[in-house]
Amino acid sequence: MSVENAPVVDVDEAAIPVEKKMYYRFESNDKKEFRVSELAIQQSETLNRLVEAMGYTSEDVENKPAIAIENIDGKTLKLVFQWCEHHKGEAIPVDDGSVPKIVEIPEFDAKLMDIDNGLLFKLIWAADYLNIVQLLNVSCKKVANMAQGKTPAQLRRVYLLPSDEEDEAAKRAAQEAQDPRAREVEEEFEERKRQGGNSFF
Amino acid sequence: MVAPSFPLLELPSDEIIRTLRLINPVQLLNLSLLSKRAKSTVISCKLKANRIGIYFGNEIKIDFHFPSSGIYLKFSMDHGTGTRKIIQKPMRISYFEVRPCGNPGRWFRWINFEYGLMDWVDHFKCVFNQKDTFVEFGRNTFDSNSIYENLKDPTIIHIGTTGSYEFNRQVLKSILPTKELHLDTKAFENWRVPETILMQNIDRLELNNRVRYFKLNELLCTNSKEVVLYSGTLTGKDMNNFLKLWKAGSNSRLEKLFIEFPDREIYDFKGIDYKLVPAEENQQRAFKSRSGETEFLSGEGKDICRFDGIRGTVCDNDGHFYFYVWHDHCIG
Numbered sequence: 001m002s003v004e005n006a007p008v009v010d011v012d013e014a015a016i017p018v019e020k021k022m023y024y025r026f027e028s029n030d031k032k033e034f035r036v037s038e039l040a041i042q043q044s045e046t047l048n049r050l051v052e053a054m055g056y057t058s059e060d061v062e063n064k065p066a067i068a069i070e071n072i073d074g075k076t077l078k079l080v081f082q083w084c085e086h087h088k089g090e091a092i093p094v095d096d097g098s099v100p101k102i103v104e105i106p107e108f109d110a111k112l113m114d115i116d117n118g119l120l121f122k123l124i125w126a127a128d129y130l131n132i133v134q135l136l137n138v139s140c141k142k143v144a145n146m147a148q149g150k151t152p153a154q155l156r157r158v159y160l161l162p163s164d165e166e167d168e169a170a171k172r173a174a175q176e177a178q179d180p181r182a183r184e185v186e187e188e189f190e191e192r193k194r195q196g197g198n199s200f201f
Numbered sequence: 202m203v204a205p206s207f208p209l210l211e212l213p214s215d216e217i218i219r220t221l222r223l224i225n226p227v228q229l230l231n232l233s234l235l236s237k238r239a240k241s242t243v244i245s246c247k248l249k250a251n252r253i254g255i256y257f258g259n260e261i262k263i264d265f266h267f268p269s270s271g272i273y274l275k276f277s278m279d280h281g282t283g284t285r286k287i288i289q290k291p292m293r294i295s296y297f298e299v300r301p302c303g304n305p306g307r308w309f310r311w312i313n314f315e316y317g318l319m320d321w322v323d324h325f326k327c328v329f330n331q332k333d334t335f336v337e338f339g340r341n342t343f344d345s346n347s348i349y350e351n352l353k354d355p356t357i358i359h360i361g362t363t364g365s366y367e368f369n370r371q372v373l374k375s376i377l378p379t380k381e382l383h384l385d386t387k388a389f390e391n392w393r394v395p396e397t398i399l400m401q402n403i404d405r406l407e408l409n410n411r412v413r414y415f416k417l418n419e420l421l422c423t424n425s426k427e428v429v430l431y432s433g434t435l436t437g438k439d440m441n442n443f444l445k446l447w448k449a450g451s452n453s454r455l456e457k458l459f460i461e462f463p464d465r466e467i468y469d470f471k472g473i474d475y476k477l478v479p480a481e482e483n484q485q486r487a488f489k490s491r492s493g494e495t496e497f498l499s500g501e502g503k504d505i506c507r508f509d510g511i512r513g514t515v516c517d518n519d520g521h522f523y524f525y526v527w528h529d530h531c532i533g
Contacts, residue, residue, distance in 0.1 A: 099248040100267070101222045117207045128213045137223075140216055143207055144223035149307055152231040159209035164236045 022058055024051055025066035032074030033066050040084035043092065045131035071129060076122040083112055083135050092133050103141040113142050221246040227272050227298035233328045234311060243328055250329035257348060258339030261318065265329055271299035276318065285344040288351045290317045318351045338372065340364045345371040352376060359383040366390050373398055381405040386413060396422045404491055417442055426456040426491055435460060440468040440522060448507050456491065456531050458524040470503060478502040487533030488525045495533040498525065
């Protein structure tokens with residue numbers, strides 16, 4: 001039967017059940033609460049698994065306490081959820097392993113990430129914890145763009161890259177902090193070596 | 202104004218790698234030179250260059266190619282004023298990114314008094330996950346002993362017109378590639394490639410630029426798995442004789458032979474037993490090359506059999522001679 005010949009049936013739109021959108025409540029480590037749609041949550045693999053495992057109904061969402069995200073502050077979480085709401089329903093990109101990887105930053109994301117580097121740093125840590133692949137792609141792209149046109153010396157300053165000597169010093173300091181006797185043993189060893197001893201023991 | 206900084210190495214390790222994968226190769230090279238830790242971080246993002254090309258001419262140049270860009274480097278050194286140019290530690294390395302649109306990016310200059318040429322090549326191999334080096338020699342090049350001391354196991358060597366038969370002879374005496382040798386026959390006296398080179402155990406031997414002197418005897422001397430000849434002086438009769446000798450056991454390592462004939466040669470298979478394979482059937486046959494790539498045969502084929510049962514197929518495509526040997530590992 002063709003579409004043209006199909007019988008016309010009057011439909012009472014009010015009678016069609018409308019699926020109610022569910023909004024989950026999340027709380028940052030500084031006690032700021034956010035309401036986030038179920039579809040937006042799907043951008044985060046971590047949160048999506050969490051809410052699936054919790055199996056909350058609409059009533060539970062309202063009556064139970066907000067889900068605590070203890071290692072992300074309110075300012076960062078606000079950016080994360082703004083990004084998720086804007087990109088809700090979009091496919092999650094699959095990594096093809098290409099290097100260099102091509103990523104474009106959309107206008108919305110560029111505006112959202114017009115923030116200081118401290119907050120961008122926190123945003124990447126949050127996106128990593130919540131496993132939001134595309135947010136990681138665009139935020140890391142913003143960091144990658146900082147390298148454009150820079151000389152090696154400028155790159156060292158921009159990315160705060162320590163020299164080998166600084167890395168060695170930091171490693172030694174970390175070891176000493178872990179084991180205060182390590183330095184004494186090392187000094188004793190060096191002293192014996194100077195004295196021509198073959199064995200430390 | 203001081204540019205804002207970002208503590209890249211304090212990100213989660215997965216995100217450091219993600220960021221590096223978004224940075225262009227020339228900046229990754231810059232990063233890799235800053236510290237041991239930065240170098241190992243760059244290596245972990247697994248950027249792979251298609252190949253590393255090293256050119257010894259008036260000066261030393263190195264280039265890398267990536268799917269959508271490349272890096273071009275020039276090494277400046279004080280190599281003395283005598284007739285023998287000796288490779289010294291480079292005083293300065295200038296480099297820039299070759300972009301897909303053709304316009305070069307910004308020039309960078311790196312000054313490092315610690316690294317010698319070999320250290321630099323090792324650094325590039327490591328950072329760009331590529332072991333293969335393609336070495337090419339040009340005019341007014343460096344002393345061959347000095348090159349030998351600074352070059353470790355090149356994968357491919359190309360000798361073109363260096364302007365010195367003696368240099369070419371010397372360099373091939375001391376350095377041989379592990380995989381491929383590309384020779385311009387003009388590089389040798391009387392345009393004749395010495396037999397001592399032809400008989401080397403190199404995987405692929407390519408002779409180009411109008412091979413003037415290359416007869417059946419030279420072909421029988423070759424010991425490579427793949428032999429490619431452009432514009433040879435071989436005749437149809439030579440090819441008939443070659444096939445007869447191959448059947449009797451000559452060139453036992455040979456897997457593929459390609460000869461480009463300037464004029465259409467007739468190899469009539471006189472005195473050779475063969476089985477004709479129609480084009481429809483022949484074109485279904487896949488040959489697995491040395492590099493692992495699969496090649497489908499073209500046109501009709503003529504199958505011949507060696508004394509030990511190994512089959513070979515001759516295909517004639519546009520007058521060019523293709524010969525495939527079906528060792529077990531060559532069946533695709």
